Amino acid sequence: MAELTYRNAIARGIGQEMERDERVVFIGEDIGAAGGVFKTTVGLFERFGPDRVRDTPISEQAIIGGIMGAAMNGLRPIGELMFSDFVGVAWDGIANQIAKTRYMTAGQVALPLVIRTANGGGTHFGGQHSQSVENWHMMIPGLKVVAPATPRDVVGLMAAAVRDDDPVIFLDHKKLYALKEDVPDGEIVDVLGKAVIRHPGSDVTIVALAAMVHVALEAAGRLAEHGVSAEVIDLRTLVPLDTATFLESVSRTGRLFTVEENPRLCGWGAEIASIAAEECLWDLDGPIVRITTPHIPLPAAANLEDLAIPSAERVVQTVLSQA
């Protein structure tokens, strides 16, 4: 057991899998000798060499198409897009090619690959380097979507993503890179599609993802001071979606809130709300309430961005106003 930052957990997770399976390779911009612009991949180039850890040009379409082709021919590649906003540059490769090719070839083509990218806001990079794009991927059939909230989960879910035989979008969160926790030594492997209850509670269920898990946990602490017992669920993956965990929770608490960093319309919480409304309406004691970033591009100014992204205070006030 040793303290590990979320930042260093990324290299540890990738390294764990590259050590285990020589078919795992890693490409992207500045990931090799430079160790990544966020220093998330430090040491991998030295450890595994330039054949398996490769710097690419600024060519997002070539990175995404390249890992698809590599996966078609026997490798299990990880491709990094420096910022998750850049998926827009490579969206044909992701949404049209990688997501659909297995289905469209009746299962002939296997694409065991991972697209790893730095997602999310709170770091004042402006509207094209701060977005939370998890919902963009969630709505495309054929993509699995992972967004870890803790250093331990970065390692375990990276292992699960690499070992999965389907394409996985792995969204690590920029705001969490400095987050630390004690992480067990040795191999850590999770499964995709298993949510966890981060904080048990009995009055309300708050479902969150990635950085919003910590916002929800802080809110839960403050809500306790107001006599409200909040259960916080970390979804960890959007596809596959662990509906059982939140449906069971709502059956106990009778209230459901989502805390989403993505903009409002068609955010992942809309699907959660829809499932809850269809499947556990009679367990609910009040409306389902979504707490999201407004439906706006993210501003650069710190004070404006802080207003946009859900805060613990906003969660607390929303929950109390509904109680």
Next chain:
Amino acid sequence: MSPPNDTFEITEATRLLLYQSMLRCRALEKKAYDLFMEGLVQGTTHLGLGQEAVAAGFAATLRPDDMSFATYRGHNHMLLRGMAMAPILGECAARANGCCEGKGGSMHITEVAKGAMGSYAIVGAHLPIAVGAAWAGVVRGTGQVSLCFFGDGTTNIGTFHEAVNLAAIWKLPVVFVCENNLYMEYTPISAVIPVEYPAADRASAYGLERIIIDGNDADAVYQTAVTTVERARRGEGPSLVEALTYRHKGHSRADPGKYRPDEEVAAWLERDPLLVYRGRLESLGFPPTVLDEMEQLARAEAEAAADEVRAAPLPDPAALMTDVWANGGSEWRN
């Protein structure tokens, strides 16, 4: 024309293979057209009629484990990797006997086990995919070569430049083959490029040789294919070949091709790759009766495949929900 330097004698057996390959492509595509007219092919088709020499010349050089990537105008290329006609026509008709069980359609002819790595419906999408597959071959030490066929219009999309650049800097075994049929879709390619040759005139930007060949001459294509494929297999990096050719029909089934001057079409029909090659074979002394027989065999093969398609069932409704995921299913939740 700027073919690569080394030309060499082509054997009789190779010549017959090239002719047979082109005959089979022609018969296949004509049958795809017929099936469309019969109402069996829905959606659209993009026929490679007139462009058979490019497919034949390259396919004749390949190892079984080499990988061919093509566009929606890719039926010829996929056939010549060893696919049977019935699964191709069946896929055009979206029947259960199609190579993708009817879930891909005319624009997605694929049989991975034969190195027919797919036909891609989004212009330019497959170039980086072909590059990545080639890279995997290098990492795994397989000696495979990746063949990537595309049209002139593709040279204006970003993936072309990203893919050729990456293949060049990583010295990957890819042969990029631009089939310049003079029209991006309905618009002449000359109207949308600032150079004369859409691929070859861009080659120098990536440190590659300028290669322009007569894409209607199967021998010229074959010689270039041997040279460039061997170069790739030796680890000397990619090539970018521009093959000048012409499609006999419009861009797709929706397009009668009226934008092309009659004289231009007539001139290119005189340079039909099958006519050209038949003339050459006859002048080399191959008996016309043998050549006729080859043509009849190709037609019979296509007709038999069409009969299979006519008799094939529609896809099983259960197939709707299969093969989204590696476990065979489509579940996204518990």
